[in-house]
Amino acid sequence: MTEKEKAQYRPVEELKAVIASLNGKKYTLDCGHHITFGYFLGNDITILNGKEPKIICSDCGS
DSSP states (O other): OOHHHHTTSOOHHHHHHHHHTTTTOEEEOTTSOEEETTOTTOOOEEEEOSSSOEEEEHHHHO
8 A cells, every 4th residue: 555545544533533422322223233332231333334334233244
C-alpha cells in the first residue's frame, strides 16, 4: 500500500467515537436478534460490508 493510499484511511478512534455515541441505544439486527450498545451482556455484532451493509450478531455471523 502506498503512502497516498494509507492517507485515505481515518484513525480507528473516529469509528470508536461513532460506536460510543450509540451507548444505551437498542436495535433489532438484520438477523432478528437484538443489541443494546454499551451493555456488558449485549451481543457482539458483525458488519458485512458491501453495497448494502448487513449488520448481524456474531452468533449468526459464523
